[in-house]
Amino acid sequence: MRLTHDTPLFPLRKGTIARQAHVDLPPGTFEEEFARQGFYGRTSHLYRRHPVTSWTRIEGPLRPRSYDLNRLAWNRSLGDGLFGCAEPAFSPICFLHNEDVALHWVAPQSMDFFYRNGDGDDVYFIHAGAGRLDCSFGFLDYAQGDYLVIPRGTTYRFLPDGQAQRYLLIESASEITIPDRNQLGPNALFDPAMIDTPELGDYREEAGREWAVHIKRRNRITQVIYPFNPNDAVGWKGDLTVWRINVKDIRPVTSHRYHLPPSAHSTFLGRNLVICSFLPRPFEAEEGAMRVPFFHCNIDFDEVLFYSSGHFFSREGIGPGMVTWHPQGIHHGPHPKAIAAARDKESTDEIAVMVDTARPLEATGAADGVENENYWASWR
DSSP states (O other): OOOOOOOOSOOOOOSSOOSBTTBSOOTTOEEEEEESTTTTSOEEEEEESSOTTOOSOOOSTTOOEEEEGGGTTTOGGGOOSTTSOOBTTBOOEEEEEOSSEEEEEEOOOOOSSEEEESSOEEEEEEEEOOEEEEETTEEEEEOTTEEEEEOTTOEEEEEEOSSOOEEEEEEESSOOBOOOOGGGOTTSBSOGGGOBOOBOOOOOOOTTOOEEEEEEETTEEEEEEESSOSOOOSOOOSSOOOEEEEGGGOBOOOOSSSOOOGGGGEEEEETTEEEEEEOOOBOOOSTTBOOSOOEEEOSSOEEEEEEEESOOTTOSSOOTTEEEEEOTTSEEOOOHHHHHHHTTOSBOOOEEEEEEESSOOEEOHHHHTTBOTTGGGTTO
8 A cells, every 4th residue: 555645746726715724614615635545645625515425315335334343242153254263252253354454343252272363464452351362472461442463373362351352353464564653753653662562471281281273264264283282482582573552552643723634643554454543632722723524535445433432523323332434435524413512622532443445345244234224314
């Protein structure tokens, strides 16, 4: 995926426009951002007389959709093995996928076997619960709000505590990396010193015990049985490992005069996908500056938002554990009530994870069963 673009030679201007995008819109107009490469590329702004989401009906597959993942977590039979392990203790339920990424809902129990993904890197966002990850590199405790980044080929298992567990799993076919902060400097968003890695524990063999490793490759599971614990490393060194960062240690880039695009909140990159974190931050303070996401058309990316906690200032009727999906080719923007609600607040309090994909996503049957059918009409 390109995250840079050529410098435009001559930005053009026609008709009634705002001098500065997202600030002091001409009276009676609604601004639409028309941008390539998911806000990283060439961009124009159109000033319209009506919101682009003021439709009366949508007929066809590009209808914006919303899913309530809370209803998925209770039905383990949906974890049918098509996208991974189907053991009762660990049965990810895939709800959206394409060639580059698959999004799953996971509610693991304590695992007496190990899992290894041979298809891609696994990024877990811990929506609820806590526990310990037992992996090739040692042990790593995790809690609500943590991201766990697990490279392809790592052998691991979850040992959750007694709480209810709910994780968002973003499975990337390519290696997950960190965006270049460019002129912001290497410590922007989060200082790399905030990253935690596994610690080796006391290795204890259990005589007479066999251990199974469930290896996922091309969405099929192979079980390899060992007469010893396969996570038996007594040391490791290098720059490839499992790592963790909590959202409380990510510090959003903000501007009190200008509403920054989602690209400013990028946390991880993969091939043809971006993972962003929307976290509590001050609202734009300058009079005339937009305080909610602008209307835009997804030209090059599907946009998926997972809502974890707080009040989601750009959406009404959305609660923790829900997902919205806006496909390429159709507009979206803030809900009318959200625009009014943002005027009287000083800051956001939401925690949400966004996944933008360059290739179109497809919903699974599991997602169809928990869709909020009237979401497309929520802009009225």
